[in-house]
Amino acid sequence: MTPQLEIVIIAVIVSAACSVLGVFLILRKMAMMTDAISHTILLGIVVAFFITESLTSPLLIIGAALVGLLTVYLTEALRRTRLMAEDSSIGIVFPFLFSIAIILITKYAGNIHLDVDSVLLGELVFVPFDRLIVLGRDIGAKSLYVMGTILFIDLLYVILFYKELKLVTFDAALAAVLGFSPIAIHYSLMGLVSITAVGAFEAVGSILVIAFMIGPPVSAYMITDKLRNMLILSTLIGIINSIIGYRLSVIFDVAIAGSIATVIGITFLIVFITAPKRGMLTIINSRRRRKIEYAMASLLLHLCNHENTDREEIESNRHSIYQHLNWSKKFLEKILYKALNLNYITLNNEYLKLTPKGREYAIRCYDDIGYSI
Amino acid sequence: MQKHVIEVEDMTVAYEEKPVLWDIDINIPKGVLMAIVGPNGAGKSTLIKAMLNLVKPISGKVLFNGLSYECQRRYIGYVPQRGSVDWDFPTSVLDVVLMGTYGKIGWIKRPGKKEKEKSLDAIKKVGMEEFVDRQISQLSGGQQQRVFLARALVQDADIYFMDEPFQGVDAKTERAIINILKELRLRGKTVIVVHHDLQTVKEYFDWVALLNTKLIQYGKVDEVFTDENLRITYGSTDRVLKGEV
Ligand SMILES: Nc1ncnc2c1ncn2[C@@H]1O[C@H](COP(=O)(O)OP(=O)(O)OP(=O)(O)O)[C@@H](O)[C@H]1O
Ligand SMILES: [Mg+2]
Numbered sequence: 001m002t003p004q005l006e007i008v009i010i011a012v013i014v015s016a017a018c019s020v021l022g023v024f025l026i027l028r029k030m031a032m033m034t035d036a037i038s039h040t041i042l043l044g045i046v047v048a049f050f051i052t053e054s055l056t057s058p059l060l061i062i063g064a065a066l067v068g069l070l071t072v073y074l075t076e077a078l079r080r081t082r083l084m085a086e087d088s089s090i091g092i093v094f095p096f097l098f099s100i101a102i103i104l105i106t107k108y109a110g111n112i113h114l115d116v117d118s119v120l121l122g123e124l125v126f127v128p129f130d131r132l133i134v135l136g137r138d139i140g141a142k143s144l145y146v147m148g149t150i151l152f153i154d155l156l157y158v159i160l161f162y163k164e165l166k167l168v169t170f171d172a173a174l175a176a177v178l179g180f181s182p183i184a185i186h187y188s189l190m191g192l193v194s195i196t197a198v199g200a201f202e203a204v205g206s207i208l209v210i211a212f213m214i215g216p217p218v219s220a221y222m223i224t225d226k227l228r229n230m231l232i233l234s235t236l237i238g239i240i241n242s243i244i245g246y247r248l249s250v251i252f253d254v255a256i257a258g259s260i261a262t263v264i265g266i267t268f269l270i271v272f273i274t275a276p277k278r279g280m281l282t283i284i285n286s287r288r289r290r291k292i293e294y295a296m297a298s299l300l301l302h303l304c305n306h307e308n309t310d311r312e313e314i315e316s317n318r319h320s321i322y323q324h325l326n327w328s329k330k331f332l333e334k335i336l337y338k339a340l341n342l343n344y345i346t347l348n349n350e351y352l353k354l355t356p357k358g359r360e361y362a363i364r365c366y367d368d369i370g371y372s373i
Numbered sequence: 374m375q376k377h378v379i380e381v382e383d384m385t386v387a388y389e390e391k392p393v394l395w396d397i398d399i400n401i402p403k404g405v406l407m408a409i410v411g412p413n414g415a416g417k418s419t420l421i422k423a424m425l426n427l428v429k430p431i432s433g434k435v436l437f438n439g440l441s442y443e444c445q446r447r448y449i450g451y452v453p454q455r456g457s458v459d460w461d462f463p464t465s466v467l468d469v470v471l472m473g474t475y476g477k478i479g480w481i482k483r484p485g486k487k488e489k490e491k492s493l494d495a496i497k498k499v500g501m502e503e504f505v506d507r508q509i510s511q512l513s514g515g516q517q518q519r520v521f522l523a524r525a526l527v528q529d530a531d532i533y534f535m536d537e538p539f540q541g542v543d544a545k546t547e548r549a550i551i552n553i554l555k556e557l558r559l560r561g562k563t564v565i566v567v568h569h570d571l572q573t574v575k576e577y578f579d580w581v582a583l584l585n586t587k588l589i590q591y592g593k594v595d596e597v598f599t600d601e602n603l604r605i606t607y608g609s610t611d612r613v614l615k616g617e618v
Contacts, residue, residue: 027462082389160481167472171458174524177425177451178476225463225508 003128004250006141010127011242011260013144014200017151018212019238020158021193023231026217027169032087033072034213036094037190038197038206040071043101045198050108061198068194069187071097124256127203143203150199154192158231161185166227208257212238215264222275241267295335299325300344300362303354316352378403378532378563379424384433386416386423393419395587397433401565406558407580407591408568412607415585417567418454421534425451437532447476450530452521454537461510466520469509470496473527488527495523500549515546522550533557533564540569551577574598 001009025034041064048063071093078089132142139145158165164185168175172182193213200209220233245260252259273280302325306315315324322332336352339345344358354362379401386394393416401407409417422428424435426442437445450473467489474488484492496502499519504512512520518538525533538554539547554564554577568574574581574594581598582591583606590597 027459029459163475163478163483164480166464166468167475170462170464170469171453171472173422173427173453173457174451174472176427177446177449178528179446180475180480221463225510226465227463227468230463 001140003141006128006144007124007256008243008246010141010143010147010203011124011246011256012239013147013151014204014208015212015216015238015242015260016235017147017154017196018200018209019216019234020231021154021189021196022213022215022217023220023227023234024158024165024169024189025193025213026221027227031214032090033075033190034193034197035210036075036090037068037071037194038201038209038213040094040097040101041065041068041194041198041201042206043067043097043104044194046101046104050104061195064198065191065194067097068197069191072187072190124204143199146199147203150196154196157188157192161188162228165189204260205257208261211261211264212242215261215268216241219268219271222271222278225277237267238264292335292338295327295331296339296344297362297365299332299335299339300354300358301366303345303352304359304362307354307359313351318347318350318352321352376403377401378438379565380436380439381424382434382436384423384430384435386419386428386430388419388428392431393586394423394430397588399582399588399591401563401580403563404558404561405580406554406564406566406578407582408566408574408578408594409582409584410568410571410574410606411584411589415606417584418536420584421451421536421565421567425449425534448531450525450528450533452525452533452535452538455514455517455521455540457536460512460517464509465505466496466501466507466509466512467492467505469520470523470527473524476528491527491529492523495526496520498526498553499523514540515542518542518550519546522553526553531562533562535564535566537567537569571603 022034025031044063044065044067045060047067048057048060051063052059074093074097075086075089078084078092079086084092127143128141130142131138132140132145164175164180167178167180168182168185175182175185197206197209197213200212204212216237217230217234219237220230224230224233241263242260245263246256248254248263249256249259271279276282299321302321303316306312309315315321318336322329325332327335336345339358340347342357343355344361346353346355377400379399381397381399384394384397385392397420409420411417419428423430424442426435435442437449442449470492471484471488473495474484474491478484478488493502493505496505499522501516501519501523504516509517509520518540522535522538525535535554538550542550554566557564558579566578568578575598578594580592581594583589583597583602585606585608589606590602
């Protein structure tokens with residue numbers, strides 16, 4: 001396997017692992033927490049490193065997971081005092097734990113490769129140098145196996161506990177009543193997030209970990225309204241983003257992590273604007289359409305209300321009706337044009353007259369409105 | 374057979390220093406449709422949550438059919454306040470109703486055909502069959518409340534707790550809901566409902582608990598739903614009597 005291929009595969013595995021868990025982080029409104037965890041786990045790594053004096057020990061992952069959980073726990077403990085909101089508590093806990101880690105690194109671990117830059121930005125390029133040697137044979141980059149295992153655990157967890165994750169995320173109180181401990185689900189999820197983050201950030205850096213955990217899930221959320229599709233889409237978007245990001249980094253000769261993160265951002269932007277149901281364009285369009293529909297209905301209702309009354313002549317004159325409706329002349333022209341086209345009204349020497357079809361439409365709109373209130 | 378399905382003994386709950394519920398004692402007989410009424414912040418939701426073990430009381434205990442909550446979990450249904458969940462969650466009406474079956478299914482296993490049919494029946498019962506596959510964010514408040522009710526129905530419980538099921542629903546939905554609650558009672562279920570509209574207490578319920586941190590009174594509506602008791606519960610008399618609360 002070429003180092004290039006190894007890099008791509010690792011990026012793909014990391015993206016899948018992060019984006020699948022990210023879906024639940026987004027739905028649980030824990031984006032900020034992801035940010036915190038992906039940094040504070042550094043403290044776990046540093047402390048575990050001091051204990052084991054090795055950078056390859058599995059204890060590092062366990063240490064990181066524990067600090068991840070500690071981050072969640074401290075944040076919640078602070079919030080439970082009701083003295084501060086959740087985001088402020090994260091703002092206290094995250095820098096606190098992270099800065100302890102930084103102090104420890106700069107003071108005592110000056111000459112190991114745990115430098116702050118590589119933690120934040122990662123260095124995918126170097127990943128293939130760290131080989132896994134079994135029985136004297138080189139069987140591939142170590143990250144490949146570490147992240148592969150983590151991805152497998154993540155997927156297994158989400159598939160096995162899909163129902164529980166859904167219930168606890170949507171309605172924690174009902175989950176508790178039905179006997180599915182929300183706390184167990186919450187902390188197991190956050191434990192996996194920590195483990196995934198620590199496995200991933202060695203390779204891609206914590207910024208990209210955050211980008212993977214938040215970006216693809218949010219994009220998927222814009223596109224679909226089914227949880228299962230959201231999980232699948234999020235994973236796919238993560239994978240595609242990392243492949244495109246890698247290609248671009250080669251073409252433009254820039255950092256891989258930065259390139260992938262940028263692609264994730266751009267993907268979100270595109271989805272945000274063009275998503276079929278919740279995208280900006282759709283929303284603007286449907287707002288405009290609804291405005292026209294309501295305007296049409298109110299014009300027809302206005303005519304309907306004054307039909308066969310002594311004010312009919314005044315109220316249905318095409319040159320004055322915009323004043324009664326408090327519309328601009330231009331807007332009235334537009335609606336009139338549409339109404340004439342749809343055969344809802346006819347023009348009878350400057351007077352607007354409802355057709356039977358128009359009358360029926362007006363009455364139906366009126367009933368609909370009454371019903372929906 | 375135990376005479377009381379729910380027994381609450383000496384229950385006190387506090388979130389911070391000040392107790393929200395003070396020394397509550399209630400015994401609820403089987404098969405009643407009971408309203409819990411009281412002003413905002415009286416502790417009505419807290420009382421339900423404490424009974425369901427969702428908040429931990431400082432003191433006191435709750436027994437269902439003489440047993441602890443854990444043993445009786447599968448006989449208990451719960452409808453939380455509508456505003457307590459995120460209605461933008463990516464899921465459909467059917468999916469939410471299916472959640473009511475999770476308790477009986479247990480961990481890891483998935484709902485099957487039987488559960489699906491049961492859920493569809495419940496959805497029909499609350500008059501939401503047109504909306505089975507509708508994304509839940511596209512429902513009106515009354516429709517959301519109906520979905521919650523359907524979800525409770527599939528729980529197939531003996532004792533139901535409902536927190537303000539009439540909140541923000543129109544007269545038609547309110548009637549549909551109360552008919553279903555009355556039917557549950559006819560089938561021998563016990564239904565406890567947090568209720569806000571004092572005008573309809575007499576018409577809808579046969580039992581009532583008047584709550585304001587302490588339990589002012591509880592029992593048959595005819596006996597305890599008196600002006601005097603309402604005055605104590607709500608403090609200021611005139612407003613209560615004029616029906617402004
Ligand atoms: N999680 C909480 N932490 C701290 N205090 C709380 C919490 N939940 C409720 N309270 C307080 O407990 C008291 C009782 O609240 P509860 O929600 O039980 O009232 P309620 O009778 O249901 O009111 P409403 O009619 O407004 O629903 C209130 O003063 C409230 O501020
Ligand atoms: Mg309440």
